Amino acid sequence: MKNEKTHIDFENSIGPWLGKTGKLVDFFFQESFNSKNLDLTKEQMIVLKRLHDQDGLNQHDLAFLTLRNKSSLTRLLIKMEKKNYIFRKQNKEDKRIKNVYLTNFGKEMFEKTKPVIRDLISTMEKNISLEEKQQIINIFKKIQTNFCSKAEHI
Numbered sequence: 152m153k154n155e156k157t158h159i160d161f162e163n164s165i166g167p168w169l170g171k172t173g174k175l176v177d178f179f180f181q182e183s184f185n186s187k188n189l190d191l192t193k194e195q196m197i198v199l200k201r202l203h204d205q206d207g208l209n210q211h212d213l214a215f216l217t218l219r220n221k222s223s224l225t226r227l228l229i230k231m232e233k234k235n236y237i238f239r240k241q242n243k244e245d246k247r248i249k250n251v252y253l254t255n256f257g258k259e260m261f262e263k264t265k266p267v268i269r270d271l272i273s274t275m276e277k278n279i280s281l282e283e284k285q286q287i288i289n290i291f292k293k294i295q296t297n298f299c300s301k302a303e304h305i
Contacts, residue, residue: 177193183271189260189264190234194219196264199237202251209242210224211248213251235256238254
């Protein structure tokens with residue numbers, strides 16, 4: 152008989168289900184972009200979406216909104232500049248700050264992702280009622296809050 156103090160029923164906890172689902176979402180995003188010949192990653196699409204919503208964000212705010220640290224965001228932005236999706240411009244008030252803008256090509260690329268994203272959302276939410284969808288969102292929010300409150304105590 153297993154000692155109750157040492158046994159962890161990891162397989163029946165939320166963690167592996169969140170992890171596997173996240174990996175599946177990432178995989179199908181990338182496969183969908185590839186199948187439509189879109190030279191884009193999910194992370195790049197998220198940056199395009201954020202800039203589509205608010206062009207000219209500074210890198211600090213963009214890092215916060217995309218849940219990335221500054222150095223990984225910088226690497227991502229360099230790749231996106233090479234693809235001509237974005238450009239960075241020094242802030243007029245504070246020369247240490249760079250604002251990030253969509254190029255016309257970046258705007259076109261984001262528009263091309265919309266049908267792909269719609270299809271992915273439709274696939275993801277198939278056979279899930281509006282009530283179930285709201286429950287899932289609420290549960291994810293609780294998990295995020297749990298981790299954020301834990302991070303405050305670290």
